[in-house]
Amino acid sequence: MTTLAGDTRAARPIPEIPPFLALGLRLAPSAPAGRILSEVARRILNRHPRLIERLGPYRQSRFALMATDVPISFLLDLGKDPVCVSLHAAPPEADARISGKLAALIGLVHCVWDGDALFFSRDLTIEGDTSAALALRNAIDDAELDIGAEIARLTGPLAGPAARIISLAEGLTGVPLTRTEAVR
Secondary structure: OOOOOOOOOOOOOOOOOOHHHHHHHHHOOHHHHHHHHHHHHHHHHHHOOHHHHHOHHHOOOEEEEEEOOOOEEEEEEOOOOOOEEEEEOOOOOOOEEEEEOHHHHHHHHOOOOOHHHHHHOOOEEEEEOHHHHHHHHHHHHHHOOOHHHHHHHHOHHHHHHHHHHHHHHHHHHOOOOOOOHHHO
8 A cells, every 4th residue: 555745644454344244234234224324424414514515516416435345335415405325236326436445435534544545556446526526535534524433422322332342343354443543
């Protein structure tokens, strides 16, 4: 893995999703998973309202995030009110399509890897409206999101134990499920 000159992010390899987790993701019912992910997305947008503002003309766009190592695609539909995330076996129609290993897609949110470096090393592919994809990346970078913390917050009084489980899963898989101080 290479990084851009002067980039302070770790040049660690992108982990593969463990087979047991990949199987679980493939077998997970898409409708309930989509509802959970939609709720996470809505809460993120409520906590980070500038994220939508930062998208500018792309605030109504549809983004397909396609995991190349797990046959699953996510559609982030910002044009729906409320915002909707859905899961698909085949890549859905979207304004911009971003594909790469699932760990890379999650790691981009947490600034573990540099999107430009992943793109130029071909670990990440962008199709469709690349300006929309770049606007999404910049908005997410600016918001300093932590998906693991957002998911833990969803559990209410069980947020502490949920955060510990997420941390354990991160340690076991190598997938960057949270934002750490080292990457800020």
